[in-house]
Amino acid sequence: xxxxxxxxxxxxxxxxxxxxxxxxxxxxxxxxxxxxxxxxxxxxxxxxxxxxxxxxxxxxxxxxxxxxxxxxxx
Numbered sequence: 175x176x177x178x179x180x181x182x183x184x185x186x187x188x189x190x191x192x193x194x195x196x197x198x199x200x201x202x203x204x205x206x207x208x209x210x211x212x213x214x215x216x217x218x219x220x221x222x223x224x225x226x227x228x229x230x231x232x233x234x235x236x237x238x239x240x241x242x243x244x245x246x247x248x
Contacts, residue, residue, distance in 0.1 A: 178209060 181187035
């Protein structure tokens with residue numbers, strides 16, 4: 175598993191990183207690579223909320239357990 179963590183306070187980030195490095199089950203690889211995550215505009219978010227609200231009202235939902243099982247096949 176890989177995790178990206180953004181910490182705004184550099185002094186706290188250094189202390190946190192030193193703690194993480196001290197754990198024997200964690201490997202830390204530093205990189206200057208910027209990762210761009212997909213983002214949505216405010217309108218896209220509102221549109222998605224509207225669609226999701228309609229789906230919920232129509233009973234088109236998935237249980238958490240079913241979602242976990244489905245996501246294992248992704």
